[in-house]
Amino acid sequence: MVNVTIDGIKTSVPDGSTILQAAQEVGIRIPTLCAHPDQSVKANCRVCVCEVEGNRLLQAACSQPVFEGMVVKTKSPKVIEARQTILELILSNHPQDCLNCIRNGNCELQDLAKEYCIRENPFEMKTRGLPKDFSTPAIFRDPNKCVLCRRCVETCSIVQGVGALGLLNRGHNAMVVPSMGQNLADSPCVMCGQCIHACPVGAIGEVEYIDQLIAAIADPDTIVVTQMAPAVRVAVGEEVGMEIGEMPMDKLVAALRQIGFDYVLHTNFTADLTILEEGNELLKRLTTGGKLPMFTSCSPGWINFCETYYPDLLENLSTCKSPQQMFGSLVKTYWADKMNIEPKKIFSVSIMPCTAKKFEASRPEMNSSGYQDVDIVLTTRELGRLLRMSGINFDKIEPSSFDSWMGAYTGAAVIFGASGGVMEAALRTVYEVVMKEELKDVNFTVTRGIQGIKEAEVDLNGTVVKVAIANGLANARKLMDQVRAGESPYHFIEIMACPGGCIGGGGQPITKSNLKREQRIAGIYVEDEQCAIRKSHENPEVKIIYEEFLKEPLGHKSHELLHTHYHAKNKKLI
Amino acid sequence: MSYKEILASYKDVPGGMIEAFHAIQGQYSYLPEETIIEAARVFNLPVAKAYEVATFYSMFSVNTRGKNVIRICESAPCHVAGAADVVAALERELGIKMGESTSDGKFALELTECVGQCQATPVITVNGKVYLDVTPAKIPDILAEYK
Numbered sequence: 001m002v003n004v005t006i007d008g009i010k011t012s013v014p015d016g017s018t019i020l021q022a023a024q025e026v027g028i029r030i031p032t033l034c035a036h037p038d039q040s041v042k043a044n045c046r047v048c049v050c051e052v053e054g055n056r057l058l059q060a061a062c063s064q065p066v067f068e069g070m071v072v073k074t075k076s077p078k079v080i081e082a083r084q085t086i087l088e089l090i091l092s093n094h095p096q097d098c099l100n101c102i103r104n105g106n107c108e109l110q111d112l113a114k115e116y117c118i119r120e121n122p123f124e125m126k127t128r129g130l131p132k133d134f135s136t137p138a139i140f141r142d143p144n145k146c147v148l149c150r151r152c153v154e155t156c157s158i159v160q161g162v163g164a165l166g167l168l169n170r171g172h173n174a175m176v177v178p179s180m181g182q183n184l185a186d187s188p189c190v191m192c193g194q195c196i197h198a199c200p201v202g203a204i205g206e207v208e209y210i211d212q213l214i215a216a217i218a219d220p221d222t223i224v225v226t227q228m229a230p231a232v233r234v235a236v237g238e239e240v241g242m243e244i245g246e247m248p249m250d251k252l253v254a255a256l257r258q259i260g261f262d263y264v265l266h267t268n269f270t271a272d273l274t275i276l277e278e279g280n281e282l283l284k285r286l287t288t289g290g291k292l293p294m295f296t297s298c299s300p301g302w303i304n305f306c307e308t309y310y311p312d313l314l315e316n317l318s319t320c321k322s323p324q325q326m327f328g329s330l331v332k333t334y335w336a337d338k339m340n341i342e343p344k345k346i347f348s349v350s351i352m353p354c355t356a357k358k359f360e361a362s363r364p365e366m367n368s369s370g371y372q373d374v375d376i377v378l379t380t381r382e383l384g385r386l387l388r389m390s391g392i393n394f395d396k397i398e399p400s401s402f403d404s405w406m407g408a409y410t411g412a413a414v415i416f417g418a419s420g421g422v423m424e425a426a427l428r429t430v431y432e433v434v435m436k437e438e439l440k441d442v443n444f445t446v447t448r449g450i451q452g453i454k455e456a457e458v459d460l461n462g463t464v465v466k467v468a469i470a471n472g473l474a475n476a477r478k479l480m481d482q483v484r485a486g487e488s489p490y491h492f493i494e495i496m497a498c499p500g501g502c503i504g505g506g507g508q509p510i511t512k513s514n515l516k517r518e519q520r521i522a523g524i525y526v527e528d529e530q531c532a533i534r535k536s537h538e539n540p541e542v543k544i545i546y547e548e549f550l551k552e553p554l555g556h557k558s559h560e561l562l563h564t565h566y567h568a569k570n571k572k573l574i
Numbered sequence: 575m576s577y578k579e580i581l582a583s584y585k586d587v588p589g590g591m592i593e594a595f596h597a598i599q600g601q602y603s604y605l606p607e608e609t610i611i612e613a614a615r616v617f618n619l620p621v622a623k624a625y626e627v628a629t630f631y632s633m634f635s636v637n638t639r640g641k642n643v644i645r646i647c648e649s650a651p652c653h654v655a656g657a658a659d660v661v662a663a664l665e666r667e668l669g670i671k672m673g674e675s676t677s678d679g680k681f682a683l684e685l686t687e688c689v690g691q692c693q694a695t696p697v698i699t700v701n702g703k704v705y706l707d708v709t710p711a712k713i714p715d716i717l718a719e720y721k
Contacts (some may be wrong), residue, residue, distance in 0.1 A: 163620025170630045179622040180607065187622070572611065573621040 004070040019050055019061035019072055030074050031083065031115065033090075033108055033200055034149035035062045037513040039158075042150055046086050047112060050074045058082055084116050092123035094201070095144050101202040106510055108200035109147060128175070135185035137207055138358040139193055139506075145203040146176050152195035152204060159499060161474030162305065163574075164189040176203075179573035188308050188574040192301035192473070192497045193355030193506015206355050206507060209376040210385060216347040216375075217260035224347045225335075226256060227267040227327045227406075231353040231417030231502035232380050234523040238509040239384025240394065244516065245523025250399030255392045257400055265335075266402050267350070268409030270326040271416045271425070273545070274298065275536035277562055278320045278422075279430045280553040282492055286463070291315045293468075293483060293490040296422050298322045300360035301497030301506070303566055305473050310480050311568030319563040323416065324350050324357055325366050328373025329561040331406065334549045338405045343371060350377045353417070353505030356497065365564045379507025408541040411442075411527070411534030418524040419471035419501030420447035420454055423494040427458055427467075428535045434460045442534050448525065450500045450518050453478060455490070467492045472499040577601070577609045581616045591617050591627055595634055603643065603682070604635040632686060640675035640682035642720045646698045649688035655695035656709075663710035664698075667717055680720065 001012045006023050013022040018041070023030050034045040043063035050061045053071035058079065061072075073079060091113060098104050133141040153176060156165040164187040168177040178187030195204050216222045237247035256264045278296070285294050297303060297318040306317060321329070328350070332343040350357065354377075360366065361374035378386075402408070412428050415421030424444045431439045446456045447467075452475035455468045468490045470476045476495045482488040498504045500517035503524060511517060528534060536542065550557045575583070580597045584590035591613055598609050605628050614624035628634050635643075646652070646661055665671055668681050675682040691697045694706035698716075705716055 157620060157623070163622050166620070166622030166626045168625070168629050177622075177625075179620070180610065180625050188620070574614075 002066050002068050002070070004066045004072065006072045007074055013066060017066050019052075019059065019064050019066060019070075019074075020048060022066050023061065023072070023074055028074055030061045031112055032062060033112060033147065034151065036151050036154075036198065037515075039151060039154050039198075042154075045090070045147065045149055047083055047090075049079060049082050049086070051076050051079055080116070084118065087112055087116055087118055088121050088123055090147055091118060091121055093126050093128065094147065095127050095142075096125070101145070102205040102208070103199075103202035103510075107202060110201075130175075133178075133183045134207065135183035136189065136191055136359060137362045138191040138355040139184060139189070139196070139204060140207050141178075141184060141204050142202060143175055143177070145201050147201055147203070148174060148176065149200055150176065151198035151200065152176060155194045155198040156189075159472055159474055160190070160192060160194055160497070161477045162188055162190055162192075165195065182573065186571075186573060188571050190301045190304035190308065190473070190497065191356040191359045191506075192304075194498060196355070196506055197504075197508075197511045206379050206381065207358060208382055209358070209378055210382055212376050213349060213378065213386075216349075221345060222347045223262050223341055223345050224260065224349060225263045225265060225331055226261045226349045226351060227265050227270075227324065227331070228252075228256075228351040229267045229324070229353055229417065229502060230271060230414045230421075230524070231505060231508070231520070232351055232383065234417060234503060234520050234527065235353065235508045236380050236383055236387070239381065240387050240392075242394070244519045245526065247394075248399070249527075250401060251394050251397050253402060254397045254400035255387055255390070255394070258392055258397070259386050259390050261349070263339075263403045264400075265327070265331070265406040266409050266413075267323045267327055267352075268413035268416070269406045269539070269541060270323040270330065271413035272410055272536035272539040272542050273326055273562070274320055274323050274416075274422075275412060275425050275429050276542060276546070276553045277326075277558055278318050279426050279433065279536075281318055281320065282426065283430065283433065284554065286465070286491060293488055293493045294318055296492075296494045297566075298416065298422055299495060299497045299502075300354065300356035302473065302476065302495045304356060304359070304569070305476065305497060306480075307566050307569040308571050308574060309477075310484065311570075313480060313483055314566050314568065316483065317566060319565060321366075321562055321564050322357075322360065323413075324352060324377070325360065325373055325564075326562045327406065328361070328366065329368045330545075332369035332371050332373060333561060334545060335406050343369060346371075348373065348375045350374045351380070351383050352377050353380050353502045353508045354498075355379060355506040357507070365566075368561050368564075380505075381507060381509060384509065405541060405544075408539055409531075410536055410539050411529070411531035412536040413539075414528045414531060415524055417502045418448065418521045419450065419496050420469045420494065421501060421524070422496075423447045423456075423467055423469050423492070425536055426492070429537045430465075431458065431460065432535065432537065439535070447494075448521070450514060450521060452499075465492065466490045467494070469494040471496045471501050471504075473497055575601075577606075578612055581609070581612055585616050591619075591624065592631070595628060599634065603641045604637060604639050606638075607636075610636070632684075635682075635684075638675070639684075640680050642680060642701055643682045643684060644698060644700050645684045645686040645689075647687070647689055647696065648685040649692075651688070651692040652696040657696040659710050660696050660698065660708050660713070663713045667713050681717070 033047045034042040043060045048061040049058035051073040130143045157163045336343040358377040412425035424447045503520035504517040584594035614621040
């Protein structure tokens with residue numbers, strides 16, 4: 001332990017602690033910009049500088065280790081003035097269009113400018129004057145706003161193992177760019193959107209589709225139908241001032257109706273359907289010598305990753321479309337028929353915790369209804385904007401429930417939102433299908449949690465099925481390399497592109513720390529526990545769709561509407 | 575050697591990518607796109623990372639340029655000693671502006687940071703060879719060595 005004095009407060013902290021960590025121990029907040037709770041120390045923004053007694057120069061609190069007897073001043077006039085100058089310098093090439101920025105009100109630089117009373121900037125204003133990159137349907141970049149903290153680069157290369165982003169040049173000519181300075185679409189970007197969470201400012205964001213939604217709502221001839229992913233409810237409350245997981249589902253449904261959606265349905269319905277299709281696909285592969293291990297295919301960031309980096313393993317991917325796309329093809333066929341609505345009048349809107357879903361909806365494979373199956377995809381953040389724009393008061397709003405035929409769901413669908421959830425949901429169903437007996441305890445807790453790779457074994461009538469779960473694409477790489485080398489011991493592998501699963505998706509409320517992801521995961525399992533039915537095959541509306549329309553899992557109709565194949569991307573700049 | 579052979583020969587050398595880039599530039603005078611993509615593959619890094627290396631160091635160029643690279647120091651000691659006159663002479667002799675290459679592909683003209691020879695300013699380098707106490711009058715002779 002090392003004894004230090006910070007702003008006159010004496011404390012003792014472990015060897016190797018930084019000034020920033022020591023200050024946190026005694027409840028002193030030092031401002032930061034490039035520092036990130038789950039990333040390596042970067043020390044490039046200098047906003048956290050402090051005075052250390054005996055040192056002529058100010059020290060960066062995020063990187064400077066403490067030493068015995070160290071005396072630190074974190075808020076002396078010299079420090080405050082230096083921080084103001086640093087902020088002025090950063091702001092001198094940062095476009096001052098906060099009012100129009102996607103991160104207005106949720107920006108670390110804006111917060112610091114406010115805290116440090118930045119008014120007149122003495123430095124000459126010189127922005128980079130570069131074009132915005134809107135080359136993908138999911139994510140945009142505005143390189144002018146980049147503050148060069150490099151958090152996105154670490155997220156993309158270390159957390160996700162994608163490596164689409166890097167630095168160009170050095171010193172004051174340095175910029176963050178996609179591979180070889182090309183646009184995002186030509187880089188190996190998988191559109192997971194984790195860089196958006198990493199970005200302290202508005203240099204990266206989701207491509208918004210709010211205007212298209214409002215236009216559809218305004219058109220009296222258009223029937224606007226929405227589906228919503230399981231990870232949305234647990235997080236969207238954060239956008240309107242609630243605690244994690246606090247948003248009641250029935251009030252959220254009512255709010256969606258107030259926004260103007262004609263019908264409110266749930267992706268959870270097709271999550272349950274996915275389990276029936278994917279569970280049976282697994283059993284078929286196990287019994288007929290099909291390609292193993294089978295990989296889940298719900299996460300479109302993961303699909304992009306597999307198509308980019310592991311095209312040789314595409315046959316291992318389940319042929320099941322994601323729940324979003326199953327919903328899309330059914331809402332304009334089965335549901336339209338049930339409701340007696342012309343499919344061409346349906347505007348199908350999906351609300352997702354995900355940015356890659358925006359890309360997925362635009363894929364050429366996703367037109368099996370005869371139309372674009374999902375017309376637009378909104379992120380949880382865009383839903384938050386809609387809720388605020390609509391002035392909804394959640395204290396007063398009357399609860400409402402989902403519409404029929406594709407609105408019912410079970411706890412098994414709810415847990416799709418967390419890493420390990422698809423696996424657990426599949427095991428709940430596969431167990432009962434194979435064993436032909438009731439599963440007493442539906443909780444496979446070994447599949448739960450935020451740790452990068454999890455594994456489990458299930459004994460099904462003497463056949464031991466080995467499963468593995470990875471979240472975050474750098475973890476997925478480890479399992480994929482094993483498969484590629486022919487050394488994978490598993491039969492079934494669940495991969496979610498984003499850390500923690502969909503609750504940590506690129507479209508969720510800005511998520512700076514993994515702690516928040518863990519809290520959302522807890523919220524998912526609370527919701528599962530509250531469901532009366534917790535096994536997908538017991539979903540009453542799923543039973544009806546098989547009786548009346550699909551007839552059987554993996555049947556003719558399923559193949560037409562619910563399954564697909566993916567293709568190598570052959571990207572050059574990987 | 576082809577660029578692929580060059581890269582392969584540095585595969586197991588610590589910091590080999592930088593060495594390989596120097597060797598490739600020795601042949602091409604710059605780093606063509608395919609050499610950066612191949613370097614990423616050989617050193618098992620994302621292309622974005624190899625591009626970082628190629629653009630971080632001012633000695634490397636990712637744009638086509640003349641075969642003989644003339645660099646003139648833009649740091650203060652050379653500036654005070656009259657680097658601007660040397661730049662003007664080079665531009666006049668070669669018929670190009672700073673940052674450009676001659677149309678016959680023979681010469682490229684670039685600025686550089688201090689090369690550590692401040693005892694004899696102004697300083698220029700041609701393909702890494704240092705020329706000290708350069709004056710406008712010396713330029714034609716220096717260029718003649720490479721014509």
